Structure formats: structure tokens, C-alpha cells
Amino acid sequence: MPGPANFRDDARFWRSPLLPDAELLTAEYFAQEFAPHWHEGFSIPVIQSGAQTYRYRGTRCLASVGCIAAINPGEVHTGERATDHGWAYRAFYPSVDWMQQLASDMAGTPVGVPWLPDGVIEDAEVAAQLALAHRMLEVGNDPLAAENALTAGFALLLSRYARNRPVTQTVLPDAARVELMKARLSENLSEALSLSELAQQVGLSPFYAARLFSRTTGMPPHAWRNQLRLNRAQSLLRQNLSVTEIATMTGFADQSHFNRHFKRAFGVAPGRWRL
Numbered sequence: 001m002p003g004p005a006n007f008r009d010d011a012r013f014w015r016s017p018l019l020p021d022a023e024l025l026t027a028e029y030f031a032q033e034f035a036p037h038w039h040e041g042f043s044i045p046v047i048q049s050g051a052q053t054y055r056y057r058g059t060r061c062l063a064s065v066g067c068i069a070a071i072n073p074g075e076v077h078t079g080e081r082a083t084d085h086g087w088a089y090r091a092f093y094p095s096v097d098w099m100q101q102l103a104s105d106m107a108g109t110p111v112g113v114p115w116l117p118d119g120v121i122e123d124a125e126v127a128a129q130l131a132l133a134h135r136m137l138e139v140g141n142d143p144l145a146a147e148n149a150l151t152a153g154f155a156l157l158l159s160r161y162a163r164n165r166p167v168t169q170t171v172l173p174d175a176a177r178v179e180l181m182k183a184r185l186s187e188n189l190s191e192a193l194s195l196s197e198l199a200q201q202v203g204l205s206p207f208y209a210a211r212l213f214s215r216t217t218g219m220p221p222h223a224w225r226n227q228l229r230l231n232r233a234q235s236l237l238r239q240n241l242s243v244t245e246i247a248t249m250t251g252f253a254d255q256s257h258f259n260r261h262f263k264r265a266f267g268v269a270p271g272r273w274r275l
Helices: 096-107 124-139 143-161 175-187 195-201 206-217 221-237 243-249 255-266
Strands: 010-014 023-029 033-037 044-056 059-064 077-081 087-093
Touching (some): 023 124, 087 124, 143 195, 143 221, 175 206, 175 221, 221 243, 221 255, 243 255
Antiparallel strands (some): 044 077
16 A cells, blocks of 8 residues: 555455355545445544544544544444544444444343444554454454454453443353364364454354463464464474474465464574474
8 A cells, every 4th residue: 555645546345254144345545525424334543544424413523543433323423534644543333233343242131232432533552453463354364363362352442332231241251162163163274264253163152262272271262273383383493394394284374474473482493493
């Protein structure tokens, strides 16, 4: 995507199976001026650079870097640049059903549609988590990690800012389900497995399954699976297989992905580890 100095609009709508019935937008705008409009679902843009101004519920709002310009379903709003260089954002457009289901999963019981504040949300932690999830969904090479980031980011948003904030249910010990999830994660390390698929195996919501697994093991499912991949890679390195072969056999996206995770876990690159 070009930098703001180019003064050129550049926008791409796309979709991810991990966020059903929704669109996502990666955009940089300079000349764009949004006419008054509304969405059937939520609009959750996270400002990445510059600043955007918009009229919403009778107020002129200003969203700068690290802000979330959340718009509730059916609410008319506008949008235009607030700086000479325009603005860039990563936006989610989740459906009402998806947001309500997540809130219900958090509470452990059906709840109403969550409703977000009328103004700009200034929370660097929530914005960073949502932006990370957006990038991971866009890259698309690790659905387990991406869906975990997506669920965690939106759960944090709702827990802090929904007017009808869901009271998050307590995680109860369940060693049997955790062992079943470990077995599923271990079956085929090259398989593209999502958090929803893992949770469905044990009859839990993705939100609760991730919390149960993390609380029990000390790691979210994708991190636990990556560590298992790395442990198996060590065994393969002892057999003098090539690093490229091992990366493929253990389910990493490519050799650089494997090298990065290996060094973070063991302090050296895999090629140096076996010397």
C-alpha cells in the first residue's frame, strides 16, 4: 500500500471464512469523502496513520492513530480526512449475529446485541489487538492463531466498552476436554485448523475453548501447537534433514516462518542448533 505522501486513495475489501457474513477493509484515503450512510452490521475501523473526522449521532468526531471509530448497526455517519495527509485504517464489518454470539459466549448464556459508545474509543491496547487480528486474517497462513486473535480482540472490546457489557463466565477445570484438544492439535501439524473447528470437537464455543486451554496449559492453542512443531523439528534436525524439508513437515508456512519461531523458542536458528 502506498504511503500517505503519495496522496492517493487505495482501498481493498476482502473476506475471511473466520469472520462469516462480514467484510474487511484495508484502506488509505486522501480524497475520499463518505456521504451519509449506514451499515446493517457493525463498522469497527482502527486508525493506523493520519486522522479521520466523521459526523455521528449529531456530533463531529475525530479519530487519530490508535483510535477505534466504532459505528453501531443502522447508525448514519460520514467520513473524511482530518489531516493534510489523509488517513489509513483497518476496518471490520462484523454482523449483528456474530457480535451477539460472541457476547453470549463470553457470558455463557444468551444476551442481547452489544452496543458500543457513540464517540471515538481511545484505547491503544484494544486497537493494537484488533489491528493484529486484522493483519493475521489478511495474511491467512495460520487460521488457528488468527481466529484466536480475532476472538480475543473483540472480547476485550466488548468487555471494556459495550454498554451492556457481558459478565465473563468463570472457566472451570476440564482436563478431559483439554486432552482432547491437545490430541486434535497433534494429529496433523500441517493441517490448517481453525479455533472454531477445535472448539467444535469438544462441544465448546471458540471463546471458552481458548480460555480453558490457555488457563490449563499456560499457552493459547496456536502457541502450544507451534511449540509441539518445534519440539518435533528438533528430532528431525538430529536426522540431518534440510531446514526447508523440516519446515514443510512440521507445518510451518515457510522456512523463514520456521526460523523465526525456532530462534524465539531456543535462542538460535535451526541450522546452528544442530551444529
